Each structure stands twice: as structure tokens, then as C-alpha cells.
Amino acid sequence: MEADTALFDVLKGLDGEPGDRAGFVYRSASDMLATVADGRGNVNVSPISLWLALALVAQGAQGRTLEQLTDALGIHGLSGNEYRTLVESINQRRPGVKSVISVHDSVWISATLTPRTSFIDDVRHAFAAEVNIIDFSDPNAGKSISSWISKHTKGLLQPAIECNGTELLSIISTVFADSRWKTPFELNDTEPAVFHGDHGDATVPFMHQRCEDVSYLCDETFGWERVDIPFDDDSELRIVLPDSGTLETLVHDPVALR
Template identity: 90%
Template sequence: MEADTALFDVLKGLDGEPGERAGFVYHSASEMLATVADGRGNVNVSPISLWLALALVAQGSQGRTLEQLTDTLGIHGLSENQYRTLVESINQRPPGVKSVMSVHDSVWISATLTPHISFIDEVRHAFAAEVNSIDFSDPNAGKSISFWISKHTRGLLQPAIECNGTELLSIISTVFADSRWKDPFEINDTTPAVFHGDQGDATVPFMHQRCEDVPYLCDETFGWERVDIPFDDDSELRIVLPDPGTLETLVHDPIALRRAFSTELAETIPQEDKQELTGMDRLKAKLAARKNPASMPIYANIVTAKVALPRFEIDSAINARTLVSILRSLGITDAFDPTHADFSGICEGALAISGIMQGTHIEVNEHGARAAVYTGIAVAGAAPQWGPEITFTVDRPFMYALMTRDRLPLFVGAVRNL
């Protein structure tokens, strides 16, 4: 099933003029990649899960609260059917494949609260959300929510959710992916090699495969190259390898981040049509492209890539204070302010978002990529390579995006050290 084009443009950051904005998904991804990291500097986030949770809560907002959520999320005029189509497009499993992707939403309502039937009907229809009544003062309330998260992430995430009894409403969005390579890496081909992290070198297992007929993209403006490795359901893992020392530049620039991950092969220029620039001409072109990225093309070929990719595994957690600060910087402020929040579409009485958090897990190995997330709301390198066969060795800090079949960035991450 294909989701609505307008909705996809919102999630891909393409609902404005090309090159002018990155949209919520890549803006929030940039903020999270730059702010959140484990002890090694690695981070894995799901901007789609965050968008879904906020879009769900927006269904019960009114006034300026609704305006801020609508403007920041880019959800002007989206219908219930469009949200539902998005969820179904992610959850659909083509016949004969091993890969699985699924998104699930739930609304937990205090037994003391009487929600509007219209809100309940809307979130059930638009998001296929489960609606549960719960006593937040019950010592087992947090365990019930934790169990629900564990169930819908196949046990990859088992957070210790704690409720203090003051909550009236909790919204949980989970995303799970068990994506299997179209052509698995052979375990016998995995060998130790050195990864040159920004905190020093480390010897780690590197997987090796000769990937045939895969897209290879090169952006000389921002200094990166990318290979897209397919899964068996036509989704893919996009590996972006920045020039040495330039990863942070990409991470902190939402437009550059969107350019690196969302550029499709049809938008590029074939290598044989490339005009070589040298000296001052090349410098002038790159400086001009920084102001207007669309003026500097991305070149691409379909190649056979001899890929060397390290195994990696990342657990990330974004606490409420950090995530609220990020969302405030993006323009969502009233929703967290008890004196200004307007969620009268949910129920009568004062409601405000008291907390929002996200936890994720991803592991990439010879079989594929397994990843899960929950979002909770409580009220100059190596020269580019061209030709029929290239070598793509991921032995320095890199970024990745696990893309859906419809090329939405379900998970985005940065690996700085292994």
C-alpha cells in the first residue's frame, strides 16, 4: 500500500521550496543526533516515532497549541485517512519476505478522566491506536505500560516505566524493524579490522560483501558518499560516509542531513555527465552551493560495491528534559505549559504534556538490522570512486538511515566510535 504523496512530502521534508527547509523529521533528527549520545558518542533515534506521537496528541489540541503542533509537524490539512494509510504502509508485509516493520500506538487514560468520544474515535481510526483505561496510582501501572512496549518491540525494549499517580494521560508510540538483507553477509567473511573513531582506533568485526547493482551517490558540496544496501522487502539501509572530520557538520545542519539521506537516484546526475572543476572554479562552486545546495548536483551510479561494514549495536535514551528542550526550540512551547496548553479536544479540564521521552535499540549484523523504538508522552577524504565496481570501506565515523519501502527514515543514527 502506498501512502498519500502529500503526507510523504511532509515526512521527507519536501513540503517547502527545495533546499529551503528540512521539515520536522530531519530538523528533529539533527537536534537529537547532535544532543544525545552514549558513552562512545553513538546515537540512534526515530524521528518518525516522535512525529507520530505528537501528531496523535495534536488530534486533541485546540487554539494556539494546535497551531504550534500543526506548524512544526507540517500537518496542515492532513486527514484521518492519510494518517491511517501511513501506519498501514509501514505495517504491510509483502509476501515471501522475512523482513518485518511495524508501528503501534496506544493511549492510556486515567480512570478518573472522561475523554471525549470524538477523540477516542479519531485516534482509533487515524492511528489504529489502542485505548486503555488505567489507574496511574496503581504500583503496577508502569509495569503495564512497560509490558505493552516490550510486546510491540519483540522484547528489544523493556523500559522501566514509573508512574507517580499524577498522570492523566499517556501516549506511547512504538516502531519495530527486523530487516533482513536481500543478500546476507557471510559470517565466514567477517574479519577483524581497525575502525578509526574520533576517540581513537579500535579493532572490531567487519562484515564483507560484494553488493551488486546498488546505488552509489557522491556529494562534493558537503563531502560525503553513500551506498544503499537493500533488504529483502525493498527497504534499505543507507550508509553515509562523510569525509574525515566532517560528520559533525552534517549532523548540525538539517538541510544537509536531509540532502544526504533523502536524495533519490532519480534526482542525481549520472557520473558521465559530470563537469570537472579545478582550482578556484571548484572552490567558488562549493561556496555557492553552501548558500544554495540545489545549485551543486549530486552524482550517482549503479555499481557493484565491495562493502566492508562494521557490526554495531546502539542503545539510546532521550530523557524528558532533553526532548522537551528540543521540541521547544522547534516551536512547540504551549503544549508543555499548564497555563497555556489547550487540549480541550481530549477532555474538559486543564491538561498539559508533563513529559516526553524516547528509547531506541538497533543492531546491524550479517543477517540484517533489528531496531526498535518507543516514544512516550505523559500529560577531504578519499576521492569519490566511479565505475562498474567500487570499494566502500566504512572504517571511520559514519551515519545511517533505515528506510522504509516508501523511503521514509524510520531510524537515523550516527556511529562515532566502536
């Protein structure tokens, strides 16, 4: 469990003094949101999926590339067993818990390449990754990758992937989450109400509940309010409402985002 905690600390940035580093979760989320969010509506970003994919890449990297990945991911000195501990700790099911979260990784290697045996062994051992040799010029190559994604996301994601035959390597990381409330909301307490959005008002179902395990925080420095609603596996849904005019600062500043 100590290795498990240390790895999650690396991801969350908790191993440094408060405020001195935002950690990969917040740095990557800030970069991704600032890059892709403009004009695209709602955007989902999974830092753990990105971290796992890049950490897997690092197993085959050398020289300056390896140094940059190591610094960016905060993986100095992590062993294959510690990577595996992280994956297993995410995928494990606790007795009496209905929430499910799972991560899966796969490597798709062009049939024109001969990968090092040590790389294949490392990614299989450390990440429990599935390794596939594939002909990217095959018209069904994209369908094979899409089917793998669909399988490991319970059919929620079925992307249309097209390959043109020039690909040499593809790394796919999926995260599936089906979280259940620690204190379920009652259907009888759900009523329609007006939601005030940027593009006008809309009448939508509002869930109502009185409970003691919901946390509320506010930050006058960066300008936001936050509510944490717990799931039955001790994880939580964290909702952040920026003050008027502070969204851009929050998105572009990883320390503020943290």
C-alpha cells in the first residue's frame, strides 16, 4: 500500500510543498483544457489515462527523450512492480462496493517493425498491457483498434478509427468508470427546476438531498466554489464553479486549478 500511495502522490502532486508544484494531473489538465476547450463545448480529459500511456512510452525511450518523459511524469526511480501496483489498485474491486473503475492499456505495433523483447516484456509486466502486431495498411486495422476500445469501455466508446498504413506504433489507454453515490439520491426528490446557463435558461431535473458527507469549499484568492460528493468507494465527484470572470485564470493556471 505504501507504493500505491506514493504513486498516487506523484499523480496528484502531493509529494511537494503546497503550491510549489501542481503535479502532472493539474499541469496536463490545464494544458489540455487551454488547448482544446476553446470553441469545442464540453471536453473530457483523463490525466491518469494520459499518464499511463506516456509512462508506457517511457519504457522504450532513451537519452533526452527518456529524461523529458521522466521529468514530466515524475517517475524518477519507479520500478515495474510499482507501475503494476498502481494499475492493480485502480482495477481492484472492494467488497460491498458497487462502483467500478478500470484502466486498460494496449500497444499496437506495425508488422514492419521488430520491437525489443525487453520493451514487450516491460509493458506486459508493468502495465498488464496487451501487445498486438498489426498491419496498419489492412482496411480492418482501424476496426480492430476500435473494437478493443469498445470492449474495455463497455461499449460506451466506439470511435471510428482510420489507418492509412503509415503508422508504426499506436498506444491506446482506456478508463472506464461507473461510480455509485455513497448516499444515493432518491428519485422522488428529483424535481424540475431552472438552470441558468451561458446561453440562456433551461428547465432540467434537479436532484435534492440533505446529507452530512458532502464537502463545500470556497477560495477567494482564485475565485471559485467547490462541492465534493462522495461515491461508495471513497472517491468523489468534485464540482468547481468559478466566479464570474475567473474561468480563464483557473483553466490556464495549474496551481489555481489544483
